[in-house]
Amino acid sequence: xxxxxxxxxxxxxxxxxxxxxxxxxxxxxxxxxxxxxxxxxxxxxxxxxxxxxxxxxxxxxxxxxxxxxxxxxxxxxxxxxxxxxxxxxxxxxxxxxxxxxxxxxxxxxxxxxxxxxxxxxxxxxxxxxxxxxxxxxxxxxxxxxxxxxxxxxxxxxxxxxxxxxxxxxxxxxxxxxxxxxxxxxxxxxxxxxxxxxxxxxxxxxxxxxxxxxxxxxxxxxxxxxxxxxxxxxxxxxxxxxxxxxxxxxxxxxxxxxxxxxxxxxxxxxxxxxxxxxxxxxxxxxxxxxxxxxxxxxxxxxxxxxxxxxxxxxxxxxxxxxxxxxxxxxxxxxxxxxxxxxxxxxxxxxxxxxxxxxxxxxxxxxxxxxxxxxxxxxxxxxxxxxxxxxxxxxxxxxxxxxxxxxxxxxxxxxxxxxxxxxxxxxxxxxxxxxxxxxxxxxxxxxxxxxxxxxxxx
Amino acid sequence: xxxxxxxxxxxxxxxxxxxxxxxxxxxxxxxxxxxxxxxxxxxxxxxxxxxxxxxxxxxxxxxxxxxxxxxxxxxxxxxxxxxxxxxxxxxxxxxxxxxxxxxxxxxxxxxxxxxxxxxxxxxxxxxxxxxxxxxxxxxxxxxxxxxxxxxxxxxxxxxxxxxxxxxxxxxxxxxxxxxxxxxxxxxxxxxxxxxxxxxxxxxxxxxxxxxxxxxxxxxxxx
Numbered sequence: 001x002x003x004x005x006x007x008x009x010x011x012x013x014x015x016x017x018x019x020x021x022x023x024x025x026x027x028x029x030x031x032x033x034x035x036x037x038x039x040x041x042x043x044x045x046x047x048x049x050x051x052x053x054x055x056x057x058x059x060x061x062x063x064x065x066x067x068x069x070x071x072x073x074x075x076x077x078x079x080x081x082x083x084x085x086x087x088x089x090x091x092x093x094x095x096x097x098x099x100x101x102x103x104x105x106x107x108x109x110x111x112x113x114x115x116x117x118x119x120x121x122x123x124x125x126x127x128x129x130x131x132x133x134x135x136x137x138x139x140x141x142x143x144x145x146x147x148x149x150x151x152x153x154x155x156x157x158x159x160x161x162x163x164x165x166x167x168x169x170x171x172x173x174x175x176x177x178x179x180x181x182x183x184x185x186x187x188x189x190x191x192x193x194x195x196x197x198x199x200x201x202x203x204x205x206x207x208x209x210x211x212x213x214x215x216x217x218x219x220x221x222x223x224x225x226x227x228x229x230x231x232x233x234x235x236x237x238x239x240x241x242x243x244x245x246x247x248x249x250x251x252x253x254x255x256x257x258x259x260x261x262x263x264x265x266x267x268x269x270x271x272x273x274x275x276x277x278x279x280x281x282x283x284x285x286x287x288x289x290x291x292x293x294x295x296x297x298x299x300x301x302x303x304x305x306x307x308x309x310x311x312x313x314x315x316x317x318x319x320x321x322x323x324x325x326x327x328x329x330x331x332x333x334x335x336x337x338x339x340x341x342x343x344x345x346x347x348x349x350x351x352x353x354x355x356x357x358x359x360x361x362x363x364x365x366x367x368x369x370x371x372x373x374x375x376x377x378x379x380x381x382x383x384x385x386x387x388x389x390x391x392x393x394x395x396x397x398x399x400x401x402x403x404x405x406x407x408x409x410x411x412x413x414x415x416x417x418x419x420x421x422x423x424x425x426x427x428x429x430x431x432x433x434x435x436x437x438x439x440x441x442x443x444x445x446x447x448x449x450x451x452x453x454x455x456x
Numbered sequence: 457x458x459x460x461x462x463x464x465x466x467x468x469x470x471x472x473x474x475x476x477x478x479x480x481x482x483x484x485x486x487x488x489x490x491x492x493x494x495x496x497x498x499x500x501x502x503x504x505x506x507x508x509x510x511x512x513x514x515x516x517x518x519x520x521x522x523x524x525x526x527x528x529x530x531x532x533x534x535x536x537x538x539x540x541x542x543x544x545x546x547x548x549x550x551x552x553x554x555x556x557x558x559x560x561x562x563x564x565x566x567x568x569x570x571x572x573x574x575x576x577x578x579x580x581x582x583x584x585x586x587x588x589x590x591x592x593x594x595x596x597x598x599x600x601x602x603x604x605x606x607x608x609x610x611x612x613x614x615x616x617x618x619x620x621x622x623x624x625x626x627x628x629x630x631x632x633x634x635x636x637x638x639x640x641x642x643x644x645x646x647x648x649x650x651x652x653x654x655x656x657x658x659x660x661x662x663x664x665x666x667x668x669x670x671x672x673x674x675x676x677x678x
Contacts, residue, residue, distance in 0.1 A: 247509045251465045252534035255556035258471030261560055264631050273627055280636045287557050326565040332606045
């Protein structure tokens with residue numbers, strides 16, 4: 001599962017996770033600091049208030065007395081709308097204030113100023129007590145002044161700061177996520193560039209990669225180069241093997257055919273001449289089939305990953321016609337070529353083979369002293385090569401099925417053929433996003449084969 | 457013309473030489489690249505027929521190596537399928553290629569096409585009585601007159617011209633004129649003989665019918 005997750009996603013999620021953690025931490029720290037600061041300032045005011053009250057305590061006729069200064073309590077009102085409570089205890093007696101107000105536990109024993117958080121009349125309160133000793137009557141009387149305030153003001157302030165901190169943290173988190181995506185992409189860019197360099201290559205380009213790569217990619221590059229080297233070697237071996245096999249099979253076939261032709265010259269009886277002709281035709285049939293099977297395999301192999309050559313269809317036609325010109329001349333067949341500007345992007349070897357097969361058919365099925373018309377045209381993003389002959393046409397039966405493998409027309413008797421020529425042409429065109437159109441020419445009834453390609 | 461055939465299969469080489477000799481060409485046979493080098497050093501040739509796979513190396517490498525100083529046109533004999541090998545052979549400087557096994561008439565046609573393209577080579581005219589016949593271009597000249605024949609007519613006249621006085625049966629002519637991938641009847645020969653008679657008649661050439669045997673070319677006026 002993890003192994004299938006994209007590295008980019010993993011990196012983004014990881015970085016965003018860290019950012020989320022940091023955001024939460026900073027939010028918590030800021031809230032905590034705000035709460036502490038608010039609490040400390042409340043404590044200071046409470047202590048100041050209690051101290052101010054304690055200042056007014058004095059001994060009068062053996063009694064402890066005090067005057068409650070208004071300012072002592074009003075300074076508490078200054079910070080918020082909180083309710084304020086107080087209580088002054090001298091010895092065991094409550095001098096003034098709320099009798100039941102709790103007092104910090106260590107007010108009588110601990111430091112001079114004691115703080116505590118507690119509950120009073122259903123609300124959380126913060127208490128501060130100041131302890132003084134007053135000489136009254138028989139001896140010293142401990143006096144404890146306690147001032148308390150509800151916590152809603154502090155909570156409001158710290159809550160507000162905490163929300164602000166939360167908003168800032170969220171903003172920080174979002175920015176961090178954005179940066180994580182960017183960082184993930186940026187660090188994967190060399191990998192993508194590397195992948196593109198490999199995938200841009202043609203089907204037969206097995207040269208080692210020389211492109212500079214970050215040190216992390218060097219092992220991958222090394223492994224790829226070794227793989228391509230091995231692949232190249234094995235392709236070369238199988239090509240050598242095919243070449244060797246073809247040579248070993250075809251040279252004796254050529255010998256058989258040549259000897260049969262020579263024997264034909266001196267053969268006396270019509271019967272033996274007929275037999276020799278059959279031998280020659282069988283040799284032709286087998287070599288043509290073998291050749292086209294190999295061509296067909298080559299087409300299937302190359303079509304998987306097409307080369308992207310820029311091809312001028314006029315030049316392609318001129319080349320293909322020149323290659324067949326000697327065989328056409330044997331039958332006094334003339335190629336008449338009409339070209340207009342048409343360019344396509346594709347595999348030159350495959351397209352030449354497709355056109356070669358179509359022209360080969362045209363020459364094969366044309367009667368002597370006829371013309372094969374080849375026209376190149378381009379319009380609305382479509383390029384066409386139309387080959388029209390004056391032969392017997394495509395015959396009866398479904399024309400489309402002629403591009404099926406080993407399917408030959410119903411009127412091809414007496415002509416050597418493998419039934420693969422149009423299949424190869426149709427496969428090549430399909431691989432290029434085009435098609436092979438077959439029909440009979442309007443007048444004269446010859447075949448009219450059109451190679452249709454998307455133009456460049 | 458003088459051809460060099462570089463082919464390691466002796467029987468095939470013998471058959472090809474034999475057949476080309478019929479058309480009046482002299483063929484030297486080398487069965488390795490080393491021997492081919494010897495031949496090329498000793499004589500000059502009008503055309504080289506070069507096999508791709510030879511015991512001492514690849515014919516195409518030899519071609520690429522010697523193309524710089526070799527003017528002679530080259531036709532490569534290949535055993536490979538067309539798609540991949542054509543490109544390779546032509547890129548390496550071959551003038552044309554032919555796939556084994558090949559039709560002799562196709563080989564002849566390709567040889568003629570290459571020689572015609574290369575031009576240059578001396579005319580190879582055959583005297584037929586008063587007339588001069590150039591089997592390469594298919595022209596026939598006599599006095600001030602000149603006739604250009606179609607390819608099949610040229611091939612037909614060439615068969616007669618190479619073998620003065622010989623009688624050819626329809627079957628023999630059929631096998632020389634037509635490749636074997638099409639079913640042709642002997643009627644076709646009658647048609648072509650008839651046409652050739654009309655074309656060459658004005659130049660003082662006649663094709664006689666030898667009853668029961670075939671045809672023969674007569675160069676002397678009847």
